[in-house]
Amino acid sequence: MIHFQLTKDDFFALQKNFIENSDYHKGRARRVTIVLMLLTVLWGFLLAIFLLPQTISVPLFLGLAIGSSLFLALLLFPFLKKAYVNITLWQFRYLLNQETKWPRDITLYINEHGIERNSLHNNVNKRLQVAWEAIERVSGDEKNHYLYVEARDTIVVPKQHHMLSETEQIKINDLLQKHLNITL
Structure with a gap:
């Protein structure tokens, strides 16, 4: 016996273990990472369009915009990959703190x-x-x-x-x- x-700490550790190891959450984490990567590429492209000078040629302009947006997405990939787990755990911790x-x-x-x-x-x-x-x-x-x-x-x-x-x-x-x- x-x-x-x-x-709460034990239960939170259980939830963290489940989120990191379950097939359901692994699939959701992959999908969220893909969506965040696409959004990062989009924002990087838009930022590059506004920051690059308009006087350069169109092919060079598009190449730099696409290249810089992909570089930004690859640079942020380690953070974006952990985003799902961190956000889910933050939400769970908030709900857990409401429990009595x-x-x-x-x-x-x-x-x-x-x-x-x-x-x-x-x-x-x-x-x-x-x-x-x-x-x-x-x-x-x-x-x-x-x-x-x-x-x-x-x-x-x-x-x-x-x-x-x-x-x-x-x-x-x-x-x-x-x-x-x-x-x-």
């Missing part, structure tokens, strides 16, 4: 059959029982493992917990390693 409090349900008490029971999660908030106990086979994807960061059960549900398992003895921690790590192939 692991009892801990899921904080944090921290949330979580109790995990990990055994040979699966994981049971009990979540208590405002005297409402949410219970989720998951067999090992039902876990679709595993991810993690330096602090937690994230076990994705369905598209909208995730179990957060701390990698180290101060309330567990060393033998209990080893047993939990062995179960996670055995059933989920997590390298610890």
Whole structure:
């Protein structure tokens, strides 16, 4: 049994991990990057048209305008590529700060059959029982493992917990390693 409090920071780290690793968000990030690149090329072209002298020949004028707009887009590409993740996380952090349900008490029971999660908030106990086979994807960061059960549900398992003895921690790590192939 692991009892801990899921904080806003833990939940934000989960969302950041999901945004960076899910196929849905990777596709959206690619599309947003393409749109931002096209807008950058357009703005760079318009800026070059206004800044370049009108006395040069038309082919040279267009070549410089197109070249400078493409150069600007390539120069800003690293920033534009990160824009989707940063904007999405900013929006999520804003919404998360409006919530009052944090921290949330979580109790995990990990055994040979699966994981049971009990979540208590405002005297409402949410219970989720998951067999090992039902876990679709595993991810993690330096602090937690994230076990994705369905598209909208995730179990957060701390990698180290101060309330567990060393033998209990080893047993939990062995179960996670055995059933989920997590390298610890």
